[in-house]
Amino acid sequence: MLMGTLYSFAVGPVWITDPLSGLQVIISALAADRILLLSMVIPIVFALVFGRVFCGWICPQNTISELFDSLAARIMPKRLLNPSPSSKIRYMIMGLLLIVTPLLGFPVANLISAPGIISVQAANYIYVGSVGIELGLIGVIVLSEIFLVRRLWCNYVCPQGAFLGLFRIGKTMKVVYKEDEEHVCGQCFECAKACQFGLNPMGGKIYPLCHNCGDCITACERMNQGEKPLAFRF
Numbered sequence: 001m002l003m004g005t006l007y008s009f010a011v012g013p014v015w016i017t018d019p020l021s022g023l024q025v026i027i028s029a030l031a032a033d034r035i036l037l038l039s040m041v042i043p044i045v046f047a048l049v050f051g052r053v054f055c056g057w058i059c060p061q062n063t064i065s066e067l068f069d070s071l072a073a074r075i076m077p078k079r080l081l082n083p084s085p086s087s088k089i090r091y092m093i094m095g096l097l098l099i100v101t102p103l104l105g106f107p108v109a110n111l112i113s114a115p116g117i118i119s120v121q122a123a124n125y126i127y128v129g130s131v132g133i134e135l136g137l138i139g140v141i142v143l144s145e146i147f148l149v150r151r152l153w154c155n156y157v158c159p160q161g162a163f164l165g166l167f168r169i170g171k172t173m174k175v176v177y178k179e180d181e182e183h184v185c186g187q188c189f190e191c192a193k194a195c196q197f198g199l200n201p202m203g204g205k206i207y208p209l210c211h212n213c214g215d216c217i218t219a220c221e222r223m224n225q226g227e228k229p230l231a232f233r234f
Contacts, residue, residue, distance in 0.1 A: 165208030
């Protein structure tokens with residue numbers, strides 16, 4: 001049985017909590033509950049092993065942004081701004097929110113948690129038949145990404161994605177570019193074109209922005225008929 005939201009949910013008897021939400025509860029209350037700490041372990045271990053696959057494969061905001069990015073390619077192929085991909089702004093925003101949290105005494109970053117808001121509002125609509133004004137943030141994100149900056153939220157703002165990006169070690173799953181006699185790159189750059197974040201996996205240094213969605217690997221495989229120089233590695 002599944003219940004809860006993407007802030008914290010239970011699969012049967014096992015609780016899983018968004019690590020950033022859990023950390024905010026701890027620093028705002030200045031106390032740590034054993035159950036809360038254990039519920040944060042699963043997503044942290046998952047991130048340490050597989051990277052930010054929550055962002056690439058589960059997060060509803062990423063799904064919405066991907067769909068509207070395809071639409072924007074038709075109606076607004078060039079955004080008003082085209083900054084270089086950078087994780088620094090995300091970490092500055094996350095750090096500021098964590099500093100403010102104990103001062104205000106509640107999880108401030110949850111107010112702008114896109115996956116949390118979407119999951120809560122979806123539950124409200126199903127069980128109550130209405131949604132709150134919080135859903136307006138999702139509309140602002142979509143419009144900003146269509147007209148202002150491509151993939152603005154995930155690349156430059158999302159504090160949840162920024163926090164999960166901290167949990168990386170040498171053996172964390174990653175996209176690796178490796179050429180040999182059987183895996184030859186044709187320099188088509190389809191992998192870079194496939195990345196909605198504007199990353200080039202052939203050049204390396206794509207982490208912590210890359211969330212291991214695998215779009216670049218799929219594009220590479222399509223162009224190289226299965227003998228791809230790009231692949232996931234641990």
